[in-house]
Amino acid sequence: MAKTVLDFEKPVFDLxxxxxxxxxxxxxxxxxGEINRLEKKVHQLRExxxxxxxxxxxxxxxxxxxxxYTLDYIERIMDDFVELHGDRKYGDDKAIVxxxxxxxxxxxxxxxxxxxxxxxxxxxxxxxxxxxxxxRKALRMMKLxxxxxxxxxxxxxxxxxxxxxxxxxxxxxxxxxxxxxEMSKLKVxxxxxxxxxxxxxxxxxxxxxxxxxxxENAWYSVISPESCSSILWRSWDxxxxxxxxxxxxxxxxxxxxxxxxxxxxPLGGAHRNPQEAAMILKDVxxxxxxxxxxxxxxxxxxxxxxxxxxxxx
Amino acid sequence: xxxFKRSKENxxxxxxxxxxPGGLWSKCDKCGEIIHHKQLVSNxxxxxxxxxxxxxxxxxxxxILIDKxxxxxxxxxxxxxxxxxxxDSKKYTDRVNGAIKKTxxxxxxxxxxGKVDGISIVFxxxxxxxxxxSMGTVVGEKIARAAERALKNKRPLIIxxxxxxxxxxEGALSLMQLAKTSARLAQLDEAGIPxxxxxxxxxTGGVTASYAMLGDVNIAEPGALIGFAxxxxxxxxxxxxxxxxxxxxxxxxxHGFIDVIVHRKEMKQTxxxxxxxxxx
Ligand SMILES: [Zn+2]
Numbered sequence: 040m041a042k043t044v045l046d047f048e049k050p051v052f053d054l055x056x057x058x059x060x061x062x063x064x065x066x067x068x069x070x071x072g073e074i075n076r077l078e079k080k081v082h083q084l085r086e087x088x089x090x091x092x093x094x095x096x097x098x099x100x101x102x103x104x105x106x107x108y109t110l111d112y113i114e115r116i117m118d119d120f121v122e123l124h125g126d127r128k129y130g131d132d133k134a135i136v137x138x139x140x141x142x143x144x145x146x147x148x149x150x151x152x153x154x155x156x157x158x159x160x161x162x163x164x165x166x167x168x169x170x171x172x173x174x175r176k177a178l179r180m181m182k183l184x185x186x187x188x189x190x191x192x193x194x195x196x197x198x199x200x201x202x203x204x205x206x207x208x209x210x211x212x213x214x215x216x217x218x219x220x221e222m223s224k225l226k227v228x229x230x231x232x233x234x235x236x237x238x239x240x241x242x243x244x245x246x247x248x249x250x251x252x253x254x255e256n257a258w259y260s261v262i263s264p265e266s267c268s269s270i271l272w273r274s275w276d277x278x279x280x281x282x283x284x285x286x287x288x289x290x291x292x293x294x295x296x297x298x299x300x301x302x303x304x305p306l307g308g309a310h311r312n313p314q315e316a317a318m319i320l321k322d323v324x325x326x327x328x329x330x331x332x333x334x335x336x337x338x339x340x341x342x343x344x345x346x347x348x349x350x351x352x
Numbered sequence: 353x354x355x356f357k358r359s360k361e362n363x364x365x366x367x368x369x370x371x372x373p374g375g376l377w378s379k380c381d382k383c384g385e386i387i388h389h390k391q392l393v394s395n396x397x398x399x400x401x402x403x404x405x406x407x408x409x410x411x412x413x414x415x416i417l418i419d420k421x422x423x424x425x426x427x428x429x430x431x432x433x434x435x436x437x438x439x440d441s442k443k444y445t446d447r448v449n450g451a452i453k454k455t456x457x458x459x460x461x462x463x464x465x466g467k468v469d470g471i472s473i474v475f476x477x478x479x480x481x482x483x484x485x486s487m488g489t490v491v492g493e494k495i496a497r498a499a500e501r502a503l504k505n506k507r508p509l510i511i512x513x514x515x516x517x518x519x520x521x522e523g524a525l526s527l528m529q530l531a532k533t534s535a536r537l538a539q540l541d542e543a544g545i546p547x548x549x550x551x552x553x554x555x556t557g558g559v560t561a562s563y564a565m566l567g568d569v570n571i572a573e574p575g576a577l578i579g580f581a582x583x584x585x586x587x588x589x590x591x592x593x594x595x596x597x598x599x600x601x602x603x604x605x606x607h608g609f610i611d612v613i614v615h616r617k618e619m620k621q622t623x624x625x626x627x628x629x630x631x632x
Contacts, residue, residue, distance in 0.1 A: 202581030202589045207599055210609050212560035212580035219534035220566055224542065239518070240530060240561045240580070247531050261518045261527040261558075271440035271520070285523045286436045295435065297524050344535045348496055350528040352435030352489045 043104050047096050048307070051088055054081045089307050092256075094282040094291075098264060100256040101235045105310040107317065108167075109136055109151030109194045112234065115317035116324070117142050117149065123180055125172075129209060132173030134165045134197070135245070137180045139189070143325045148184035150177050150245060151194030151234070167236075168201035171214035174244045178218050181225060190228040190328050193245045198263065200241030215244040222247035223347065224340050228331035230324060232302070233257040233289075234309075249334075249343050250327050251297060253289040254320075255304040259297070260287035297350060300327075380404050396616040405573045405616055407553060409455075409479035410462040413512055417620050418466035418475060425464040427497060432459055432490045436523050444521040447483065457482050459490040460515065463498040468510070469624035471631065474502040477512040480554070486519035487559055492529025495563055499536035499547075508546040508627055513564040516582075517557020530562035537566050546630035548623060551578050551601070551610070565609065569626055571619070572601035572610045 044052045058077050061070055092100070100106070113120050117140035125131040137150030152169065155161030177193075184191045200211055222229065222245075229248035237246070237259030253259060262270075267285060268277040292298035302323050309316035331339070376389030382404035387395075396416055397406040414423050431448070438444035452458060460482040466475045476498045478485050487495075495511065502509035518526040540547055549567030551560075553576035561580055564570075572578060579599035587594055597603050604610040614622045 200580065202586045204586065204590065204592075204594065204598065207579050207581065207586070208603075208607050210565075210607065212578075213565040213609050215561040215580070216530075216534060216563070216565040219531050219562060220538045220541075223531065223535035223538045239527060240558055243527055243530060244561075247535070259527075260524045261522075262520045267520055277440075280440075284436065284438050284440060285520070287523065292524060295523070295525055297528055344539065347528060347531045347535050350489075350525060350532055351493055352433055352522065352525045 045096070045099050045103070047088060047092075047099075051081065051084050051307070054084060085306050093279070094258075094286070094288050095264065095279040097256050097288050098236075098258050098278075098282050100308045100310075101258050103308060103310050104156070106235055107309050107313040108156075108196060109149075109153045109234065111313055112194065112317050112320060113140060113149055113151075115314060116321035117147070120149070123183075124176070126175035126179055128175055129172040132165075132170050132176055133163055134167050134169045134201070135173040135177055137177060142192075142321070142328070145328075146187075146189050147192055147328070148180055148189050149192045149194070150180055152197040152242070152245070154196060154235075165201060167197045168199055169197065169241060169244070170201050170203070170206045171209040171211050174214035174218050177245050178221055181222065181229075185225050185227050188227060190230070190331065191225065191248075192324060192328075193229065193231050193248065195231065195233045195237045195242045195246050195257075195259070196235035197238055197241050198236055199238040200244065215240050218244045219247055223344055226336035226340060228328060228334070228339060229343070230327050230331070232320070232324075233259045233298070234320075236263075238263050247343070247347065249331055249339060249346070250299050252300045252302055252323065252327070253292055253298045254302045254309065254316075255289055256308050257289060258282075258287040259289075259292055260285045295352065378406070381406075396619075398616055403574060403615065405553060405575060407480055407514065409481055409514075410457075410477040413477045414462075414466075414475075416616065417468060417477075417510070417512070417623065419468065419470065422467040423464050423475070424466065425462060426501070427463055427494050429458060430490050430494060432488055432522070435489070435525055436521070438521040438523070440521075447521065451483050455479065455482050459494070460485045460487065461491045461494050463494045465501075465505075465507075468620060468627060471508070471624065471627045472505075473508045473510050473627070474498050474505070475510050478514045478559075480514040480516075483519065485513075485515035485559070486517060486526075487515060487529050488519035488522040488526045489529060491515075491519075492526070492532050495529075495533045496536045499533070499540050502545055502547070503536075503540050503543055506543075506545060508548065508631060509540060510548045510550065510623065511563055511567075512550040512552060513555045513559050514552045515555055515557065515559035515564075517559060527558065530558050533563045534566060537563055541568075546627065548626060550619070550623075552576050554578070556580065556582055556599075567611075568630065569611045570609065571622065572604060572613050573616055573619075574601055574613050576601045578604050578610075 120140040154167035155164040231248035264282040267281040305312035383402040
């Protein structure tokens with residue numbers, strides 16, 4: 040069971056815990072009727088809590104410390120993953136992972152932003168915030184995929200590109216721009232999945248594709264609610280309002296015709312059942328790649344460019 | 353996205369003042385020199401004493417770069433909708449209408465056809481004074497259309513950038529304009545048509561992370577702030593002071609992201625020379 044409990048989930052967790060406690064005594068006294076009743080109640084409670092989430096609550100779910108990350112999905116839905124490293128120019132950015140893998144018996148290139156689980160691994164992964172060499176590493180892997188005619192899957196999950204002195208020195212802006220430019224003309228299918236946080240250009244830097252999918256509790260926008268609050272409200276305290284104003288949830292993005300498809304998560308979020316979340320994602324990816332594999336490379340590029348050109352609101 | 357905080361401090365006070373009572377004088381932001389408007393114009397809106405480049409917009413830049421009488425504007429009337437019905441302390445629609453009223457512009461970029469030294473080009477020039485030169489759907493669409501026109505008419509594309517980044521009041525749609533403009537530039541590139549990007553003060557955020565950095569040749573004006581993250585954000589993140597000259601044109605030249613730094617008074621000549629090298 041999850042260790043981190045968000046404020047709005049507390050009633051659900053309290054009840055779940057009560058049921059667990061009662062189960063300990065089940066052998067001694069017959070309380071199965073009572074347990075059944077509570078099970079039903081907790082189920083209803085879950086439904087009502089999780090089907091009426093505010094935008095800010097979804098942002099919190101997207102950032103849940105137990106939420107599955109890129110490597111968790113790769114491990115669960117792919118085989119023979121060979122992780123590749125480095126941009127061949129400067130270094131190896133640990134905030135992004137990628138390599139060849141087998142999905143449903145076929146070779147694919149999978150690339151995704153990677154966060155850490157604890158302080159140590161978060162420092163190692165730079166909290167999922169990429170540097171320019173990360174974007175160049177991703178592009179190198181995409182070019183490899185193109186060379187060997189393998190489809191590309193990218194997973195977006197970042198609080199943003201890293202804002203640092205060295206990142207600017209090495210051309211953060213150029214690295215992102217170059218990826219947008221090159222990704223738009225890749226001659227292999229590209230499926231993009233926003234699995235957690237899709238913060239601005241830092242996320243989009245690996246986010247140009249033929250199909251844009253989004254997990255139910257992910258968020259995607261031009262800026263984080265906190266930063267938006269600090270700039271427009273001149274205070275960090277309006278993040279809830281900013282999240283509402285930015286309309287950054289999966290249903291919002293479908294309405295804005297940016298996202299093609301929402302990927303359902305287990306009730307309460309992907310972290311409540313990572314295995315189930317991964318299996319849902321797997322089926323969707325297989326289905327999407329099958330459809331894209333029927334298109335000729337030129338058609339693919341033409342469609343992809345038109346898709347983004349038409350994003351006018 | 354530093355443009356908003358910046359706006360209160362700088363937009364009002366810097367740039368070219370045309371209507372100061374008692375005479376048309378402007379004060380240099382860098383050295384404090386007081387310059388008469390006529391002199392400022394004849395000196396391409398740069399300081400006669402220290403070469404500081406005043407922030408100018410399309411009204412000033414078109415006569416500097418484009419042959420007289422050849423500019424034909426396109427999509428001049430395109431205005432922003434309000435896709436998210438965005439409200440913060442102010443309604444987005446009020447913000448846009450306020451900017452239209454104040455600047456006489458319809459959004460933060462103007463596009464069109466024109467000639468540079470007799471060479472036909474497609475041209476776009478951003479206006480920082482319109483909501484910090486931020487890129488929403490209108491800027492993205494106009495830039496993308498300019499690139500498309502360059503492609504269809506086989507004419508070189510020149511874009512002058514000055515922007516605080518993507519416009520947050522249009523949310524993810526603003527973000528998508530980075531991909532849209534870059535995709536059109538990729539098509540231009542495939543067709544072998546030249547694209548010259550001119551970066552002026554300031555060019556940051558989403559505009560730098562898309563078309564401003566994608567020129568076949570990237571030209572910067574001297575001393576322009578150019579970067580992805582704004583200096584404030586970086587300072588906040590790393591908790592250290594930033595080095596002298598950080599994110600200025602000269603810094604970008606040194607790190608390999610700008611081809612050449614050109615004084616505004618030599619801009620037209622440099623662009624014309626480059627175009628002759630890049631076209632038949
Ligand atoms: Zn001066």
